[in-house]
Amino acid sequence: MLKLNFKNSDISVIGEENGLNIENEFNNYSSQVADIIKSLNQRKDKPGEWLQWMNLGYNEETVWYVKEFASLVDGRFDNILVLGIGGSALGGLAVTEALLKPYWNLLTKEQRKGLPKIFFLDNIDPDSINGILEALDLKKTLVNVITKSGDTAETMSQFMIIRDLLQKELGDDYRKNIVATTDKKMGILRQLADQEGYKIFYVPDDVGGRFSVFSSVGLVPFALVGLDIDQIMNGIKDMDLELKNTDIHQNIAAQGALINFLMDRNKGKNISVLMPYSSRLKYIPSWFSQLWAESLGKGNLGLTPLNAVGATDQHSLLQLFNEGPNNKLITFIRIKNFDTTLEIPKIFEYTGIGYLGGKTVNDLMNAEADSTIVSLIDYKRPSLTITIDKIDEYNIAQLLYMFEVQTAIIGELYNINSFDQPAVEQSKNYIYALMGRAGFDGSVEVLREKLELV
Amino acid sequence: MLKLNFKNSDISVIGEENGLNIENEFNNYSSQVADIIKSLNQRKDKPGEWLQWMNLGYNEETVWYVKEFASLVDGRFDNILVLGIGGSALGGLAVTEALLKPYWNLLTKEQRKGLPKIFFLDNIDPDSINGILEALDLKKTLVNVITKSGDTAETMSQFMIIRDLLQKELGDDYRKNIVATTDKKMGILRQLADQEGYKIFYVPDDVGGRFSVFSSVGLVPFALVGLDIDQIMNGIKDMDLELKNTDIHQNIAAQGALINFLMDRNKGKNISVLMPYSSRLKYIPSWFSQLWAESLGKGNLGLTPLNAVGATDQHSLLQLFNEGPNNKLITFIRIKNFDTTLEIPKIFEYTGIGYLGGKTVNDLMNAEADSTIVSLIDYKRPSLTITIDKIDEYNIAQLLYMFEVQTAIIGELYNINSFDQPAVEQSKNYIYALMGRAGFDGSVEVLREKLELV
Numbered sequence: 001m002l003k004l005n006f007k008n009s010d011i012s013v014i015g016e017e018n019g020l021n022i023e024n025e026f027n028n029y030s031s032q033v034a035d036i037i038k039s040l041n042q043r044k045d046k047p048g049e050w051l052q053w054m055n056l057g058y059n060e061e062t063v064w065y066v067k068e069f070a071s072l073v074d075g076r077f078d079n080i081l082v083l084g085i086g087g088s089a090l091g092g093l094a095v096t097e098a099l100l101k102p103y104w105n106l107l108t109k110e111q112r113k114g115l116p117k118i119f120f121l122d123n124i125d126p127d128s129i130n131g132i133l134e135a136l137d138l139k140k141t142l143v144n145v146i147t148k149s150g151d152t153a154e155t156m157s158q159f160m161i162i163r164d165l166l167q168k169e170l171g172d173d174y175r176k177n178i179v180a181t182t183d184k185k186m187g188i189l190r191q192l193a194d195q196e197g198y199k200i201f202y203v204p205d206d207v208g209g210r211f212s213v214f215s216s217v218g219l220v221p222f223a224l225v226g227l228d229i230d231q232i233m234n235g236i237k238d239m240d241l242e243l244k245n246t247d248i249h250q251n252i253a254a255q256g257a258l259i260n261f262l263m264d265r266n267k268g269k270n271i272s273v274l275m276p277y278s279s280r281l282k283y284i285p286s287w288f289s290q291l292w293a294e295s296l297g298k299g300n301l302g303l304t305p306l307n308a309v310g311a312t313d314q315h316s317l318l319q320l321f322n323e324g325p326n327n328k329l330i331t332f333i334r335i336k337n338f339d340t341t342l343e344i345p346k347i348f349e350y351t352g353i354g355y356l357g358g359k360t361v362n363d364l365m366n367a368e369a370d371s372t373i374v375s376l377i378d379y380k381r382p383s384l385t386i387t388i389d390k391i392d393e394y395n396i397a398q399l400l401y402m403f404e405v406q407t408a409i410i411g412e413l414y415n416i417n418s419f420d421q422p423a424v425e426q427s428k429n430y431i432y433a434l435m436g437r438a439g440f441d442g443s444v445e446v447l448r449e450k451l452e453l454v
Numbered sequence: 455m456l457k458l459n460f461k462n463s464d465i466s467v468i469g470e471e472n473g474l475n476i477e478n479e480f481n482n483y484s485s486q487v488a489d490i491i492k493s494l495n496q497r498k499d500k501p502g503e504w505l506q507w508m509n510l511g512y513n514e515e516t517v518w519y520v521k522e523f524a525s526l527v528d529g530r531f532d533n534i535l536v537l538g539i540g541g542s543a544l545g546g547l548a549v550t551e552a553l554l555k556p557y558w559n560l561l562t563k564e565q566r567k568g569l570p571k572i573f574f575l576d577n578i579d580p581d582s583i584n585g586i587l588e589a590l591d592l593k594k595t596l597v598n599v600i601t602k603s604g605d606t607a608e609t610m611s612q613f614m615i616i617r618d619l620l621q622k623e624l625g626d627d628y629r630k631n632i633v634a635t636t637d638k639k640m641g642i643l644r645q646l647a648d649q650e651g652y653k654i655f656y657v658p659d660d661v662g663g664r665f666s667v668f669s670s671v672g673l674v675p676f677a678l679v680g681l682d683i684d685q686i687m688n689g690i691k692d693m694d695l696e697l698k699n700t701d702i703h704q705n706i707a708a709q710g711a712l713i714n715f716l717m718d719r720n721k722g723k724n725i726s727v728l729m730p731y732s733s734r735l736k737y738i739p740s741w742f743s744q745l746w747a748e749s750l751g752k753g754n755l756g757l758t759p760l761n762a763v764g765a766t767d768q769h770s771l772l773q774l775f776n777e778g779p780n781n782k783l784i785t786f787i788r789i790k791n792f793d794t795t796l797e798i799p800k801i802f803e804y805t806g807i808g809y810l811g812g813k814t815v816n817d818l819m820n821a822e823a824d825s826t827i828v829s830l831i832d833y834k835r836p837s838l839t840i841t842i843d844k845i846d847e848y849n850i851a852q853l854l855y856m857f858e859v860q861t862a863i864i865g866e867l868y869n870i871n872s873f874d875q876p877a878v879e880q881s882k883n884y885i886y887a888l889m890g891r892a893g894f895d896g897s898v899e900v901l902r903e904k905l906e907l908v
Contacts, residue, residue: 106560
C-alpha cells in the first residue's frame with residue numbers, strides 16, 4: 001500500500017509564496033483530472049495511443065511464457081548479460097537493484113541460491129565493454145539483447161561483438177546463449193532471431209521504451225534472476241485498480257501529477273527531485289528521469305528530473321536544496337520496514353558518539369529523513385513523501401506503475417504528447433550519417449560544417 | 455593536457471538569446487578575474503581561508519607516508535572498505551572508478567595483479583550494510599574510516615558496527631585492520647585511534663570535505679589499490695601552474711567559471727549538466743555535484759548540478775536537453791584516446807546494421823558525442839567541451855583540480871563564501887536531537903511539532 005503525503009507542499013506549512021492551497025487546487029481541477037483519468041482508460045486499447053503499457057499487468061500469456069523459459073534455462077547460466085540502452089536497461093536495472101540482495105553480483109553461488117548474476121551493458125564505452133568481457137565467462141552467460149526497433153546502433157554494435165565471440169567460443173551452440181526481445185513483426189533483430197534461431201520475446205505494440213519495464217523487456221531478466229513476477233503483476237493490477245478512481249482526493253498518481261504541474265507553472269519549481277531513503281532504490285530515480293525527461297521535455301516545457309539518494313546526499317545536495325534557488329519540488333520515498341534491523345553496538349560509551357550505541361541504523365535513517373524534511377520546511381521548500389511498506393516485488397511494481405500513470409496524467413495537464421520523443425530523431429540521423437549508414441549521407445555536409453565549430 | 459572548447463556557447467553559434475559574446479565578456483571581466491586568481495593564490499596559506507587544498511599537490515610528506523603504509527600492508531588484504539560519506543567518499547569513488555580496470559571488484563585476484571577490491575560504504579541503509587557484511591570476509595578487509603570531524607553520525611555508526619565485528623572475529627588483532635583518516639588535533643576518531651592503536655592519517659587544516667580528494671582522504675585508498683599517486687601529484691602541480699595564469703584567455707578554470715556564471719545570471723541557464731562520454735567517468739559528475747551544490751547553493755543563488763553519462767543518456771535526457779526549458783549549460787567531457795580500440799565484426803553484412811561492421815565502438819562513441827553537440831546547436835542550447843587525452847592518473851587529477859579551482863573562482867564571481875555549508879547544520883542538530891545526543895534536546899520539541907505535519 002503506497003501512501004502520498006503532500007502536506008509539506010501546502011501553504012499552511014511553507015507559506016503562500018512557495019506553497020499551494022492544495023485542497024482548493026484539488027477542487028479546482030477535480031473535473032479536469034477526472035476527465036483525464038477517464039480518457040486514458042477509454043483510449044488505452046486504441047492503436048496508436050501508446051497506452052498499451054496500462055494493460056501490462058493483465059498480460060498472463062507473457063508471464064506464462066517467461067516463466068516457462070526461466071525454468072527451462074534454470075541452472076544453466078552463471079550470468080545474465082542484458083544488452084540494451086535507455087528504456088531497455090533502466091527499468092531492469094532499477095528493479096533488480098531494488099529486489100535482489102544488495103551486492104548480488106559479489107555473492108557466492110550458494111549465497112545466490114544458484115541464481116545467476118546480472119549485468120546491464122548500457123553504454124558503448126570501449127573500455128567498459130572490454131572490461132565486462134574480461135570479467136565474464138561468455139560460455140556461462142545468457143545474453144538478452146533488447147531493442148524494440150531492432151536497429152538501435154549502440155545495442156546492435158554490442159550484440160555484433162558479443163555474438164561473434166560467442167560463436168567463436170561455442171560453435172553452433174552459441175544461439176542457445178542468446179535471447180532476443182524485440183518487435184513482433186519488424187526490424188533487423190526480429191529477422192536475425194528467425195534466421196539464426198534465438199529464443200525471442202516480443203515488445204507489445206504501443207508500448208514505448210520508457211513504459212516497457214513490465215513487458216517482456218523487464219519480465220525476462222526478472223524471472224531469470226528468480227524474482228516473483230506473479231507478485232509484480234499483482235502489484236500493478238491492484239495499483240491500476242486504485243488509479244482508475246477518478247476522484248483526485250483518492251488517486252495518488254493524480255495528486256502527484258497536479259502538485260508537480262502547479263508547482264512548476266505557478267511557483268517556479270521546475271526541477272523535480274526524486275530522493276529515496278534507501279540505497280537499494282538508487283536507480284529508481286534514474287529510471288524516473290528518463291520517464292519524465294523524454295515524456296515531458298517538449299515545447300520549452302517540462303520538469304527537469306534530479307536524482308538523489310538519502311541519507312547520502314544530505315552530505316552533497318542538501319545545502320543547495322535548503323539555501324540555493326527555491327526552484328525544486330522534492331519527492332522523498334521512505335521505506336516503513338527495511339528487511340534488516342541493524343543495531344549499533346554499545347561501545348565507546350564514554351565518548352561523544354556513545355549516544356549512538358543501542359540505537360539501530362534504522363532509527364538513524366528515519367531520523368535523517370525526518371530532519372531533512374523539517375529543515376526543508378524551515379527554508380520554505382516544498383516536498384512530497386511517498387511511503388512504501390517494504391521493498392518487495394509487489395510494492396516496487398506498485399511504485400513504478402504509479403509513476404507511469406502520474407506521467408500520463410501530468411502530460412495531459414501540460415497538454416503535450418507524453419509518448420513521442422521528436423527531439424532525439426535528428427541526433428540519430430546525424431549518428432547514422434557519421435557512421436556511413438546508407439541513405440543518411442544527406443546529413444553529412446550539414447554536420448561537417450557544424451562540427452568545424454566544435 | 456586539458457582543453458576547453460567554448461565556441462558552442464557563443465552568440466556566433468547559438469544566437470544572441472542564448473549565447474554569450476564570449477570574447478567581449480573575457481575582456482570585460484579580465485581584470486576582475488585576474489584579481490580573483492591573484493587573491494586566491496595570495497590567501498591560500500592564510501589560516502581560516504579554507505584554501506589549503508591548493509597546496510595538496512605539493513604535500514610530498516603525506517605522499518611518502520601513504521606509500522610507505524601501502525607497501526607495508528601490500529598483499530595482506532583482499533578488500534579495502536572505505537567508511538565515509540559526502541566528501542569522504544565521492545572523490546575516492548570517482549577516481550577509483552575512473553582509473554581501475556572496469557568491473558574491478560568482479561575480476562579475479564590474478565586479473566587484479568594481487569591488488570585488493572575496493573568498496574565505498576556511503577549510506578546507512580541497514581539492508582546494504584548487512585549486504586556488504588555478507589559479501590566481504592572482514593578478516594581479509596582493511597577498513598579505512600574517514601571523517602574529518604570524527605563524529606559524523608553515519609560514518610561512526612558504520613564504524614561502531616564493523617569495529618565490533620572485527621574484534622569478535624580477530625580478537626586483539628582487529629586494530630591491524632583499521633586505518634583512520636581524521637583531524638590532526640581533535641575529534642572522537644582521533645582519540646579512539648590513539649586509545650585503540652589504529653594507523654592514522656590526517657586531514658590537513660583548512661581543507662573542506664569536498665576539496666579533500668587529494669589529501670590523505672583520497673590518497674590512502676588510491677595507493678592501496680595500486681594507483682600511481684606520484685602521477686596524481688604531477689597532474690595537480692602542472693595544472694596548478696597553468697591556473698596561476700591570471701590572463702583569462704589562458705586560464706581554462708576561469709573561462710569555465712565565467713561562462714557558467716554569466717549563463718546563469720544573464721541567460722537563465724541555472725542548471726549545469728556534466729556529461730562525460732565515458733562509463734569510467736560516471737561518478738565524476740557525482741563528485742562535481744557535491745562540489746557545486748555545497749559551495750554555490752547559498753542565498754537563493756547557485757547552479758543546480760545535473761549528472762549525465764554519454765552515450766547512455768542520449769536515450770534518457772537528450773529530449774529534455776534539446777526541447778525542454780532552455781535553462782541548462784551542458785559541459786561534455788570527451789576522451790581523445792580510450793585504452794581499448796574495439797572493432798565491430800563484419801557480420802550481418804546484408805542487413806540494415808551491416809554498416810556498423812568494420813567500424814569501432816570508438817568511432818560510434820565519437821559519432822554520438824558529435825551528433826549530440828550538433829543537435830544542441832540546432833536547438834540553440836549552449837554547451838562546453840572539455841577534452842582529455844586519456845584516462846590516467848595524471849589527466850584525472852588535472853581534471854578534478856581544475857574543477858576545484860573553477861569552483862573557487864565562480865564563488866568569487868557570485869560573491870559568496872564557497873567554503874562553508876551553513877544550511878546543513880540545523881539538519882544535523884535535528885538528527886542529534888532525534889538520536890538523543892546530549893545537549894541537543896532543545897530541538898526535540900520544535901522538531902516533534904513540525905514532524906506532526908509530516
